Amino acid sequence: MSTASAAPTPVKPLLVVRNLSKSFAGVRALQGVDLEVLPGEVHCVLGQNGAGKSTLIKALSGVHQPDGGEIRWEGEPVDLASPTAALDLGIATMYQELDVVDGLNVTENIFLGHENARGGVLRVRDARQETRSLLQRLGHQELSPGTEVGSLSAAGKQIVSLARALSRNARLIIMDEPSAILDSGEVANLFRVIRQLTAQGIAIVYISHRLEEIDQIGSRITVIKDGRSTASSLPVKSVSRGDLVRLMTGRETTNVYPPREPVPAEAPVLLQVQDLGLAGSFQDISFSVRAGEILGLAGLVGSGRSEILETIYGARKASTGSVSVQGRQLRPGSVRAATNAGMGLSPEERKSQGLLLEEPIYKNATLSTFARFARRGLLNERAEKQAAREQATALHLTPADPDRPARTLSGGNQQKVLLARWLIHGTRILLLDEPTRGVDVGAKAEIYSLIRNLAAQGVAIVVVSSEIEEVIGLADRVLVLDAGRTLALRDATAIDEHGVLDLVLKGNAS
Amino acid sequence: MSENNTTTLEPPPSGEDAPAEARRGGWRRMLGGSGARSLGLVIALALLVAVGAATSGSQFMSVNNMLTILSYGSILGVICIGMTFVITAGGIDLSVGSVMGLTTVVATLTSVQLAAQNSSWLLMVLVALAVGALAGLVNGTIIAYGNVVAFIATLAMLVAARGLAELISGRRTQIVTDRDFLAVLRSNVLGVPLLIWIFAVVAAVGWFLLNRTTFGRRTVAIGGNLEAARLAGIKVKRHIVWLYILSGLTAGIAGIMMMARTTAGTSTHGLYYELDAIAAVVVGGTLLVGGRGTIVGTVLGVLLFSTLTNVFTQNNLDTSVQAVTKGAIIVLAVLLQQRFAVRGTRRKGAL
DSSP, rough: OOOOOOOOSSSOOOOEEEEEEEEETTEEEEEEEEEOOOOEEEEEEEOOSSSSSSHHHHTTSEEEEEEEEEETTTTTTOOOOOOHHHHHTTEEEOOSSSSOTTTTTHHHHHHTTTTEEEEEEHHHHHHHHHHHHHHHHHHEEEEEESGGGGSOOHHHHHHHHHHHHHHHHHHHHEEGGGGOOOOOOHHHHHHHHHHHHTTTEEEEEEEEHHHHHHHHHOSSEEEEETTTTEEEEEGGSSSHHHHHHHHHHHOOOOOSSSSOOOOTTTEEEEEEEEEEEEEEHHHHEEEEETTOOOEEEOOOOTTSSHHHHHHHSSSSSSSEEEEETTTTEETTTTHHHHHTTTEEOOOIIIIIIIIOOTTTTTHHHTTTTTTHHHHTTTTTTHHHHHHHHHHHHTTTSSOOOOOOOOSSHHHHHHHHHHHHHHHHOSSSEEESSTTTOOOHHHHHHHHHOOOHHHHHOEEEEEEESSSSHHHHHHSSSEEEEEEEEEEEEEEEGGGOHHHHHHHHEEEEEO | OOHHHHTOOOOOOTTTTTHHHHHHHHHHHHHTTTTHHHHHHHHHHHHHHHHHHHHHHHHHHHHHHHHHHHHHHHEEEOOOOHHHHHHTTOOOOOTTTHHHHHHHHHHHHHHHHHHHSSSSSSHHHHHHHHHHHHHHHHHHHHHHOOOOOHHHHHHHHHHHHHHHHHHHTTTTOOOOOOOHHHHHHTTTEETTTTTHHHHHHHHHHHHHHHBEEEEHHHHHHHHHHHHHHHHTTTOOHHHHHHHHHHHHHHHHHHHHHHHHHEEEEEETTTTHHHHHHHHHHHHHTTTTSSSSSOOOHHHHHHHHHHHHHHHHTTOOOOOOHHHHHHHHHHHHHEEEEEHHHHHHHHHHHHO
């Protein structure tokens, strides 16, 4: 299944991308992407998290400048030096985090940055009139031009974003996972709008990892994996779902995951989660984790993975169900109750949720325990540093200098500081949210073996990652989630990446 | 992307730098962990003293004048210590001036003074402290548990406390009649007015509390990253309440000092003190966004402003000129700090 090139087409392509590459600080995000978009087609770009989809979008919308390769627009080589340059050509982008301003109304949002004005005075009536005709083109005349955008649903905001693209005379609209924030009825409506647009000759680049949507809406497919297009411009009808999954995931399984020791049968259950639910996020989540066991939560963005961890930890207050540690039920919504029971969380966003970046390593490592080292409120910094130094050595944190500010550490070492925090705390239940995000490949393997070692010492671990492969490689058992519901709970050896994706896709279809 | 950047920031091991760092650590820690910034303030203060000496000579440099400068700054200084804690934790307390006014009014009520005469002058002190702490408790509770932005909550208290003080006093100045109160608080200890000693003690306790105790560590952690502090199991809300109580307490202490100096309680005491306090704290090097606070810097900031006032008074200059100069100094000091801060960051990164 190597790169398949498209048959010559009678229609002149609108956009042609050849061998595009882009690196960030030595990391190659894109290394050879080909893409060809025809007028009036829906061209799907598929790829896993981290495959390079976002970088490709940003290169096409003028946010990032590629290092190599070429971009042709209607046959002419172009330089997309800025977002404005891309917009002027006719390339508009609808980002996942919709770039609408909540406090402005529909008209104001649509004409944001290219206001209809004469001599600095806004021509409100003309703008409203034009807004009405744009909304009509999108089949959404029920939206009033004067409505404040903040009061609209995500779907409504998307329509505003599309109307803005049309107002800029866009001929190619890039949609970054537009369905991720919509429910199924809204998705159907979005597809209707897309068909309306393509009928008017507008090309759509549709980014997604939901295969069943692509069957419904897509004309052709380009698959990206590890920054390369593994298949370019395949007609949707010609490829099977199985082929696509293989194209997306088919990396050779390198042996970065440490071997699992079987969890002893007599190991006690440390963490018991019963019918846990959080209104609007997830429901009926039940599982237990034994000492020495690693449980993985697998699912796509929006599956409720992180919310489940944060609710177990008490950082969010559960609306139903309970969390028990060694049979004792925890007070819901209390982080303190969780940490006192021996639980620790390494949060998803290390920098904004985990670390005091300006403070030295040791203060970060003892953030949960400095009061324990203190006597009658007096800090014992010497003891804190000693404990931090011991953990730094044990975790191979480099440099093991406890006075160094956390900000100066690499992603992997920052992760180790958080692990050190909970090891000093004496945690028996460790909740790890994206433990290897922003960690380079070499350090990843090290983090994996650290996690495995902790389990071997009897710590119960729950791990969440957006890389399904990582969850399966690391965990003993895997809980597959979609849209806040449990789809399956399997032994990690009994399921693979394809299996998880398959479950999620079936779950979505139902 | 930023993640990638940090990967490249991996600093090289620093063998020979470590001992020098440790040697320097001693005095730098004395200056609240921001030696370079405090050093800038010391230089500015020295320059100002030189100007004072050059323009008014021996009169400026006399011991008496030095004590005048110190006692002028001591009341605001006490308020600034509480403010340093609040700002270090990422908050702000706009109500300190009017809370201070309120404490003087309540403590000089006829009933309170009568009761004090029948028992002890300490009763007036206790009443002032209690009023300050109560105002802080209200501020803190509204901010922490009502999730109201500190700026708004304390702005409301600023208005309300001033109004309450006017209501209670009927806008009349209430004279302090308790002789013991005045005798003790207006006394000199070792030739230095007691008010200066109070400021010194409050500053010393504040320094210790911020740098050496779990209370201080929590304060810095909350200001540095509130979410991280919460997820680490720190009781963030409760601590925030304590911080505003602390700020209210220092306003109460300042109120006691004000009553001693002016021998009166009135609703106009402490007008605009909140602005002077914030200015002194920020000029001192405490970050307005939180996460870094320095008591030494705050004390220097207070001294800088009171010396400035003194130099102007000595030279019979207009107070309006003084205000303009103050404004210029605030901007200059903060600009300088930013340069120092950037340099400090680079240096640390390069080690």
